[in-house]
Amino acid sequence: MPSDAELSRLKISPEVAWYMLSRGIPLPDCPPLHKTPEPRDLPGAAFDPERVDKVLLVFSLLRHTKGRMAGKPLKPDPWQIAYVLAPVFGWVHLDEDLGDYVRIITTLYVELPRKNGKSTLAGGIGIYLTCADGEQGAQVIAAATTRDQAGFVFDPIRQLADSSPALKRFVKPLKSQILHKRTGSYFKAIANAGDAQHGADLHGGIIDELHLHKDDELVEALETGTGSRSQPLIMFITTADAGRRHTPYDAKRTRVEQLARGALTDPSTYGVVFAVTAEDDPFAEETWRKANPGYGISPTRRYLREKALEAQQSPADLAKFLRLHLGIRTKQLSRYIELAAWDRNAGPGFDEADLAGRPCYGGLDLGNTSDLTALCWAFPNAARDRYQMIWRLWTPEDNLEALDKRTAGAATVWVREGWLKTTPGNVSDYDFIQAELLADCETFDVQEIAYDRWNSSQLVNNLVAEDAPMVTMGQGFASMSAPTKEIQRLTLLGAKGAPALEHRGNPAVRWMVDNLAVAMDAAGNVKPDKANSGDKIDAVDAMVMAIARALESEGPTESYYESNDLMIV
Template sequence: MATRTTTRSAELPDADELERLKLSPEVAWYLRDRGIPLPDCPPLIQTPSPGEAPGAVFDPDRVDKVIKAFSLLRHTQGQWAGQPLRPDPWQVAYILAPVFGWVRWDDDADAYVRIVRELYVDVPRKNGKSTLAGGLAIYMTCADGESGAQCITAATTKEQAGFVFEPVKKLAEAAPALKRHVKPLKGVILHPKSGSYFKPISSVAGAQHGANIHCAIIDELHEHKTPELVETIETGTGSRRQPLVVIITTADSGKRESVYDRKRQRVEKLARRVFEASSVYGVVWAADRDDDPHVEETWRKANPGYGVSPTRSYLQSKSDEAKQSPADLAKFLRLHLGRRTKQETKFITLESWHCNAGLVDESKLAGREAYGGLDLAATSDLLALCWLFPDDERGGFDAIWRLWTPEDNVDALDQRTAGAASVWVREGLLVATPGNVADYDYIQLQVERDLDAFDVRSIGFDPWSAVPLTNKLAESEAPMVKVRQGFVTMSPPLKELQRLLLKGTPERPMFRHGGNPAVTWMVDNLAVAMDPAGNVKPDKARSAEKIDAVSAAVTALSEAMTREQPVKSAYEDGGLEVV
């Protein structure tokens, strides 16, 4: 049975150092206790420790078992050929120990099972991805205690699938300890004792065959042009008690809406705690955008295996090549420094957003002056209404949102938010309307209730969307105002929103939004377009995901900025002074 380790604080680095290294006390204890050096190469991005999950228990014996299984294998190439495959300290610290060590009790299985069901490792080339993938594949096939384990490696073509499978096959063939236990054949590795196998697949049909996957290794995620194969694999693990989908990849160039982009964005959001999913664990090694790409410090930061693989001389030669042309530089940044070369700087940061959370008590907004913004463009997805309430005493605005989605869309939203959408529905932050398209009657009734409750001065809306609804509201004497979504109209309120958020502090927030998690998710998705004159507007096409709540807020702010400012006493603003 799994038992929680006891950590002896005197033997561990202090809390600040553990935070810098991005190590939990349990994993740090394990490394020290097993004589493994603490690595000084923390990932740039890391999701929360699986140990934060309810009921989490750290079982060091499980990690020992994985490392022992790795050591039975033998390197097949290069200077280490024939030597035992021992995971590097960084691989133990940031991958093997968190994934295999953290478990919790499962009543259905009547046993402890792994918390992590999906592992995402994003690391530059030459950092031992193939060797790590091979060790994981053989362990999950032969040593994870699973009968009839169906383990696969997935790629978009047979040739590409072979790039992952063949090194695993060679590992199995070269390991003396495995000769009596596994049968490496042309297209499959068999483990007769447990009835398990490991084989490559390159199609949705291959993933569907059997549909009872225990482990899947997906290499170079950015090579997958469509999400179908990856999604089929994930749904094929549903009947296993502790499956593991492993994604090991290098960065892409920054293309939006690809399967890589969706997975990478989810890991980044989990790391920023936009939402929670303890079954997903991800690490990303990369250089920051401001790092000098041609200095050793940056190479070391982006490459956890630096000095062993890749070597300093190898990266020096690639850096020298990168100085010759912009194309070579882009390739160097992506493949060897983990940089998504087309990635954009956030216009609104989560740090500034969180600083302005502020408490908003809707019961105290009755009768307050209000300005609305409607975003109704996506009738089959999310729709949003934002109300802004100017506060002349404290400055800035109080903000609340009404969010709707068709009931049939909640499952799809769950997949994109790690299950958070269902929580938003339960908590009343998101209203699920019947059917598969927007029910405008729900929205009209809510707007009419709000018109009765608040002193609504105007409601801005995009004249190109939801014309029947906005016409109905106008006929009922709602103060509807057309707000076009171009640069000229959107730039002033979007820049004002940014200014208010940057000006606000936790003690004196200027755009008080109550920390609504559904809106926070959309704020984190925001990308902006910019014209040659420096004007900006929300860009739904380039945003990582839905931004409807932000668009609604900007439209509402466009209306609020038209209000006449209250005249202050000269004594209030310091214009007169009695001496």
Template sequence: MAPAAHLDEELLAGLKLSPEVAWYLAERGIPLPDCPPKTMTPSPGEAPGAVFDPDRVDRVLRAFHLLRHTQGKWAGKPLDPDPWQVAYILAPVFGWVRWDDEAGGYVRIVRKLYVDVPRRNGKTTLSGGIAVYLMAADGEPGAQVYAAATSEKQARFTFDPIRQIAERAPALKGNVRAFTKKITHPASGSYFTVVSSVAEAMHGANVHGGIIDELHVHRSPDLVETIETGTGSRRQPLVATITTADDGKQESIYDRKRQYVEQLARRVLTDPDTYGVIWGADESDDPFAEATWRKANPGYGVSPSAAYLRGAAAEARQSPADLAKFLRLHLGLRTKQSTRYLRMEDWDANAGLVDEAALAGREAWGGLDLASTSDLCALCWLFSDDETGTVDALWRFWTPEANLKSLDKRTAGAASRWVREGYLVATPGNVADYDFIREQIRRDRDAFRVRSIGYDPWNASQLTNDLVSERAPMVKVRQGFLTMSPAMKAIQRLVLQGTPESPALRHGGHPVVRWCVDNLAVAMDPAGNVKPDKASSGDKIDGVSALATAMSEVLARPPRRKSKYTDDEEIMVV
């Protein structure tokens, strides 16, 4: 194998491998994998103070080698991880560390691991090896390691394979004790057990490790979140979620976790503590092509075997139900996943520079969204240029101070940064202070030639009544398909037309709006009309709702000349 220094940078980028992990693979004689994840969060090596420690990865691999497979043709053989498991999971998670003053030493950067991979790619053995390592080899005194199950029946499916791994490893004989519901490591006072209720998880409440198997079967987030929040007093805890795809249910714990990982991968959010990899085919891939099977299954050819997938594919050809099962379980496709209306790469291409001072005195159309007075309130101003057919967008956001902690939790701490940087105003109390919003609108009316301010009459408030009494040009804009569809299509059309050199909907890369755009889901009627769908969106979309309301006002103005955002074109959902 070529020395790491000679590895091609373009090759590593295509394989989604950091130079440090690639160096480790080369130095240890581990072949480079050829199955990069479809989605992958940034390398933990990007965290401030990150250091790659190869000895820590060696320790994990030695521990795995001492364990034994318990089923099939590999039964009794060492549990040596496949190259892809080392490259994309074990090396990044266990190798990247940073100094911690409180711990007095280096600790792991990653505290939450998310692995989403089709069935038969070694999830059980991987999670079992990680569980045993965290319990008996991680150097943590009194380590409490839990696996989350939704029922007693699932607890057996989760616990029994891990117990067998521990029982049948010669190196562990006399060092661990396996009981009906618990495995103990007396030398360190550590144990592993399965819990199926919040009460069981809270009994220990000092979690060093957690294994979440098949996240999509958890109907409630309570147990998973209890395990995650029980790690606060540990130096370097790790909660590993290893799952297959779900069928596209929205607002489930699986949906929330997967969307969060996808947002991290798109760099919409930043959270070095969380590392995630997702394997799967693309919607456009031929589900019956071997290349698609290989792309979605990193263990292809070993587990699952080509023969196994050929058989599963043959069944899938016979009925829609079997096809849906094949797409989800073996190709990693969320079979009911909603389509994305605005792609982030298209949105980002329109960032440009919005100079608020240069907009002074220009005509402005506003959109006010007050739907969540205890969460986010948004105001968007649009400034259209008929000569170029482009639009500049300017936003204001408010949230109650009491909501900032919750918003930080949902944005990996970004909300507090948005406040510090002036993108978001935190108002006193636990509901939005309308005085702040009213005063900002007054200042904006002085600065701009405000033609109208659209608002949803369903959420009319004292603020809108006060603005009407002050003779502000308030206009009721209903949020149904009839009003919102032309506005949303105009927004999409501009976003698709824009380029980094020539943005069509110039928005300045506002981070709060970018988060809202990434959360956006749309509802569509049989005629192809669309509107923002707050119920189906990943999180808040108030910035988009305000934009759509303002765009509705732009479209409703008296016609002057045909421009780019009034062309009659078909909707594009990608």
């Protein structure tokens, strides 16, 4: 077995490495850019090598249908086993209702540059789910945005089934579906949500080229159609998009990255993204190898050389080459605060009672009445180079289910642990929020509370009537840039055991920090960008406003940024 350090570099679990070596399969040396954790730490999880054996056996009974490999057995490459098939089909746990073991992973996301065998991999998985997964009446579908695109997915799979001598006795390939007679199962292609919902009792689904889907209708129809199955599998398979925000692709890709970073936890979802970073030389062969796990076979070296040459001669071809062949989202926004730096500032923790009577500054982000409301209190030390931070976060109780969906179920945990409070009904209960804010004003020495003057409400009027020190604050670059930069500076300055922006590891705020994107103007000023952030950033907006008031209270001293460069990591 390789060392733990080597397995970490390869992003291969000990269980998968053992399986491959025990079967004489070499370990691949092409780790994905992003890989979510395997569910090995889930209580009761076990790795079942015989299940993976069965999948590989089914693949071996299939035959390639095109090119120089036509007619030969479909033997998965080591990287496909290490990073897709073994993790997805090997990890199981006991279903107490069934009294049997079932797969843990029910959602699979695979992102690959073109010509790396996505269709063949998806086809093998589709046929396995239809014919060999032990599921009676399995309904497995391939979904795409148009009939033609659905055909592009389905036709290669039908050809796989039709060309396999071992399957001829068991399956009947038709024009629009593949039938498995013994179990009454079928595989077919669809191109709209209506088809997905009609009689849906899905055991499996393959959603091709997710970046082409303009809305969630079809995706949600598939994801909600598996409720009666014990071990369904929905597979998303795609190339990268150009970096558009708030699309079905962006939501899934962002979630996979957050799971890979540990910002969220969901053992039922597994994903890999093969790509390089914008810092890699796009014309170096080593870069091509990093992005393309099938490099040298498919895509061939010659093919990528030709595409790279085209890219060198045309800006339009360069953008296409970066996206389609290196997996780079060409308009992707840079991360402003890295989670590792944020986590270093969690601190050992402190008791809110110790803050009683301390001067502090508040930021109130009212947000949408049916979503989140955030209040941040910033407590500076005497030198104003360290802060202790606390947040009050509220959401209507009717919004909790939607928030759970966006946070892999974490929102309910935040409520249970006290980081997030729910208010009755489907809109924010401002009376409830007002009472808690005024209680804090009684406890702390509140100097000012900033709020967005363009998003004020009756709540603000009520607070002013109660003599709360409310201060309007614009949300433009002029007001937001200095505190936003200061938060980044303090985050980078802080160290484990010596936090500069101590936040007690608030997990709800951590999620929003991970979502943060910033807008920048021509002069280098920055501000939080709600439109382009991955998801909610209300707690960050509230923090920026609180820090802004703390900085303003220091008086007209020279800004740090007048003599130092902007820091964006």
